[in-house]
Amino acid sequence: MTEITEVPSPFCGIGTDDLAIKVNGVSIKVSKNGCAVNTAAFEQAITDTSPRIDGKEVSLKQAVTRASEILRNANQPVIGGCATDVNGMRALMALADRNGAVVDNMNFTKARANFLALQDSGWMNTTLAEIKNRCDLFVVIACDLEVFAPRFYPRYLWNKESMFLDDTSAREIIYIGKAPSGKASTSPKKIKAQVLECADVDLPEVLAVLRALIKENLVIAEQVGGIAVADLQMIADKLKAATYGVVTWAAGALDFPQAELTVQTICELVKEVNASGVRCSGFPLGGKEGDQTANQVCGWQTGYPARMRFSSDIPEYDPFLYDINQMFDNGEVDAFVWVQAFNSSATPPTGGRIPTIVVARSGMTFKEEPDVFIPVGTPGIDHAGHAYRLDNVVAIRLKKLRDSGLPSTAEVLTAIEQGLVS
Amino acid sequence: MLTKLTGGIVYDPANKVNGKKKDIYIEDRRIVSKPRNVAPDQEYNIGGKIVMAGAIDLHTHIGGGKGNIARMLMPESHRIDPVAHTNIKRAGTVHGMPSTFTTGYRYAEMGYTAAFEPAVLPINARQAHMEMGDTPMLDKGGYVMLGSDDFFLRMMTANKDQQAINDYVAWTLRAAQGVGIKVVNPGGISAFKFNQRQLDLDENNTHYNVTPRQILKSLATAIKELGISHPLHVHGSNLGVPGNIQTTLDSIAGVEGLPMHLTHVQFHSYGTEGDFKFSSGGAELAEAINKNNNVSVDVGQIMFGQTITASGDNQRQYANRGISSPNKWVCMDIECDAGCGLVPFKYKDQNFVNALQWAIGLEIFLLVKDPWRIFLTTDHPNGAPFTSYPHLIRLLMDKSFRNDMLATIHPEAQKMTTLGAIDREYSMQEIAILTRAGAAKITGLENRGALGKGDFADITVYTENDNREKMFEKPDYVFKDGELVVKDGEVVKVVWGTTHIVRPDYDKSIEKDLKKYFDRFMTMKVGNFTISDDEITEDGRGSLTVHPTVGEKT
Ligand SMILES: [Zn+2]
Numbered sequence: 001m002t003e004i005t006e007v008p009s010p011f012c013g014i015g016t017d018d019l020a021i022k023v024n025g026v027s028i029k030v031s032k033n034g035c036a037v038n039t040a041a042f043e044q045a046i047t048d049t050s051p052r053i054d055g056k057e058v059s060l061k062q063a064v065t066r067a068s069e070i071l072r073n074a075n076q077p078v079i080g081g082c083a084t085d086v087n088g089m090r091a092l093m094a095l096a097d098r099n100g101a102v103v104d105n106m107n108f109t110k111a112r113a114n115f116l117a118l119q120d121s122g123w124m125n126t127t128l129a130e131i132k133n134r135c136d137l138f139v140v141i142a143c144d145l146e147v148f149a150p151r152f153y154p155r156y157l158w159n160k161e162s163m164f165l166d167d168t169s170a171r172e173i174i175y176i177g178k179a180p181s182g183k184a185s186t187s188p189k190k191i192k193a194q195v196l197e198c199a200d201v202d203l204p205e206v207l208a209v210l211r212a213l214i215k216e217n218l219v220i221a222e223q224v225g226g227i228a229v230a231d232l233q234m235i236a237d238k239l240k241a242a243t244y245g246v247v248t249w250a251a252g253a254l255d256f257p258q259a260e261l262t263v264q265t266i267c268e269l270v271k272e273v274n275a276s277g278v279r280c281s282g283f284p285l286g287g288k289e290g291d292q293t294a295n296q297v298c299g300w301q302t303g304y305p306a307r308m309r310f311s312s313d314i315p316e317y318d319p320f321l322y323d324i325n326q327m328f329d330n331g332e333v334d335a336f337v338w339v340q341a342f343n344s345s346a347t348p349p350t351g352g353r354i355p356t357i358v359v360a361r362s363g364m365t366f367k368e369e370p371d372v373f374i375p376v377g378t379p380g381i382d383h384a385g386h387a388y389r390l391d392n393v394v395a396i397r398l399k400k401l402r403d404s405g406l407p408s409t410a411e412v413l414t415a416i417e418q419g420l421v422s
Numbered sequence: 423m424l425t426k427l428t429g430g431i432v433y434d435p436a437n438k439v440n441g442k443k444k445d446i447y448i449e450d451r452r453i454v455s456k457p458r459n460v461a462p463d464q465e466y467n468i469g470g471k472i473v474m475a476g477a478i479d480l481h482t483h484i485g486g487g488k489g490n491i492a493r494m495l496m497p498e499s500h501r502i503d504p505v506a507h508t509n510i511k512r513a514g515t516v517h518g519m520p521s522t523f524t525t526g527y528r529y530a531e532m533g534y535t536a537a538f539e540p541a542v543l544p545i546n547a548r549q550a551h552m553e554m555g556d557t558p559m560l561d562k563g564g565y566v567m568l569g570s571d572d573f574f575l576r577m578m579t580a581n582k583d584q585q586a587i588n589d590y591v592a593w594t595l596r597a598a599q600g601v602g603i604k605v606v607n608p609g610g611i612s613a614f615k616f617n618q619r620q621l622d623l624d625e626n627n628t629h630y631n632v633t634p635r636q637i638l639k640s641l642a643t644a645i646k647e648l649g650i651s652h653p654l655h656v657h658g659s660n661l662g663v664p665g666n667i668q669t670t671l672d673s674i675a676g677v678e679g680l681p682m683h684l685t686h687v688q689f690h691s692y693g694t695e696g697d698f699k700f701s702s703g704g705a706e707l708a709e710a711i712n713k714n715n716n717v718s719v720d721v722g723q724i725m726f727g728q729t730i731t732a733s734g735d736n737q738r739q740y741a742n743r744g745i746s747s748p749n750k751w752v753c754m755d756i757e758c759d760a761g762c763g764l765v766p767f768k769y770k771d772q773n774f775v776n777a778l779q780w781a782i783g784l785e786i787f788l789l790v791k792d793p794w795r796i797f798l799t800t801d802h803p804n805g806a807p808f809t810s811y812p813h814l815i816r817l818l819m820d821k822s823f824r825n826d827m828l829a830t831i832h833p834e835a836q837k838m839t840t841l842g843a844i845d846r847e848y849s850m851q852e853i854a855i856l857t858r859a860g861a862a863k864i865t866g867l868e869n870r871g872a873l874g875k876g877d878f879a880d881i882t883v884y885t886e887n888d889n890r891e892k893m894f895e896k897p898d899y900v901f902k903d904g905e906l907v908v909k910d911g912e913v914v915k916v917v918w919g920t921t922h923i924v925r926p927d928y929d930k931s932i933e934k935d936l937k938k939y940f941d942r943f944m945t946m947k948v949g950n951f952t953i954s955d956d957e958i959t960e961d962g963r964g965s966l967t968v969h970p971t972v973g974e975k976t
Pocket of ligand 1: 801
């Protein structure tokens, strides 16, 4: 048995890289700094090692050949999931480009509100180390942060030392919308976060009023979405009094139509605090299991985030039309590849009787067996690689922890692509 | 295999060859002298055609996080001119911030064989290398940004000695796999995080009590003492601010004779004369460059049209947000390391300021006398996309064309520039210096940008044409490392260049301080921060080429 230290995690999104992991053959135990998300994801046992065609075990070569055949004969192939490392995504893009496929990251619809806001008006954002060292006021909008990332508070807010704050435990935490489900946001000095609760459907209105107050527009209402306007005024005042306020949100948690307008309101109110003469930054939460990686690689290779297509031999982007679920509903798909190297419970959406190829983490089980299933190694466990952290700036170098013999996503997709040429 | 290029007219300033008819022999990636009694396996008859080394762009934003934000921010730009895939080329997009593959193809199709990303944030260096790793056809490299990172500023405040600064600079180059060091708005990106909205050369960063002048001096000294070929690459203070010519002149004085490269200097050469309180500092700047042999510049020429500006200088980008067009912009503070700002711009010939910016850039090109110390850039994509280089070359080589263009810009701007009175036209040899020999020399590349025996066979062949734009936009042949990669302006073979780096020695004890600092304040372990060689080479396409430091050269 060996113990590997300073192991980075591709699972939690916040780039924790201080895990210690004991490896015994192919079995893995997180021995230090695990959490509810990471420990389970690292420790999951390998179950399948053989590819299957129609449920029958075959060689990798046979599975790849069959996959290439399916794609070669397709008029409108789609590649969904896109949950893998940088090299996996590179191979996925090469395959899609050659095959004229749609590329759709599995969480794009959740992230879409952010892209639409970005592409309409932009934003002022920050990253984890700035939060850790500077943030004195942290406003969480409509998201249960400690469930999203269990180690966020201890690592980035209740850290003992910081470069620019004398006392990190004096940071102020405010929730708008959902109340936190646990006590992670309570400071080491036992000071609880302030919570202004409202229903999700009221968020657009509540945030619009907060923005108006920051701009010092006249607000006549005394209450909005069950929150006293006076309380929102206090938040506006605090943002303008802070040294380095940070406003965070999770686009995926804004589960109502036109959520991009709410993201935009958040981004614009951050800009307006800056325009008033005080620094303030936004911090979008999201991007686990390769979401940021998919968008980054697709971005530099095509100019667009990961909901695009090569069907006309050129890259084309549409944040709505190339949603594979919608394409399935419309009967627009005749071959489907699902790529999910991180999470074996993230099974493919069912597209009816469409020829389906699944390239996924060992252990995935199906209601309907796909035509081709190829189990692949998990980046950061079975092979080295790169993955992006949720703040989208830092790419972490994933380590190889064990010799499982499973191929990487990149190897499999490249082989399928080669099969299209020959 | 022996390849012969027969009968070309060679411009090879590195070897003092100026328009001479000369055959070139290539074997095993390099140029060789004429072999005795061996017939070439392949011969290209290029009688009368112009031969130069492959061109080198020493400042172009081709890889890194801010560029990718720029791409994401402007899907409407990409929709304008998508590029279809071919049997050998990947699909992509061009306008604004182009996709990586297309960047590589387009550069090669203009005769370029190397390009350097000038703003690699150490914390984002992995991304820069991954993007450059997906940029075919070109050799590449990055200048690593320091000067607003908190580790360095803490050292400055603590009055650490120069040796310690040198160690940190060398360690950073190693960890981020860089070929040079860049400083952007020295200390200003940090100052913005402390809510300072501007920072003059002698103004203190309020937290650290350190001035930009001190930062310039410290980093320029480190580069000199470490023997790094490329001088400190400086994006100065007060970018875009009317009157910043004084800041630029003071910065030149401030480094007290140490080697310094001032980048996109057009954006730093503005006066405050005239009705609009905006005037050209081009002549003053050129005079200072002519007098100070330690200083080199690249211009950062603007061209009219839509682009997006992408910079590490979020303090100045934030200040310019009001003139973004379309009205959307991004600013980021990044990891106690640096920042970035993306502001879309539409330069208009009938806008007085834009028109004068255009003229100022050209004034600088034409008034700086030594072609070995000035370089042809548009600060892609900030002033204009790199695809406008052939047009820019025509402006430099063709006075009557230039004056025709001048006659079309905002009339008040015409009055405020001396451009029309400047007779200089660049010669073919001077263009070869700016874009080849000089660029290779100042980035410290061995055996590149030259056509002598032993040099790598990066070669571009053009058909002479009085219309220099037409001539330079479509070479007949481009060879990369001896292989034919472009024919008649089209990529015929996709190849992958090397990544140029330098690795000056340093005292490893700095790593103890860094480990402590990372453990206390950063969000990753120092061991995970450092980029290993295999990260660049493991895909089987990438490679690293280490260039010697000045002390190592004999
Ligand atoms: Zn630049």
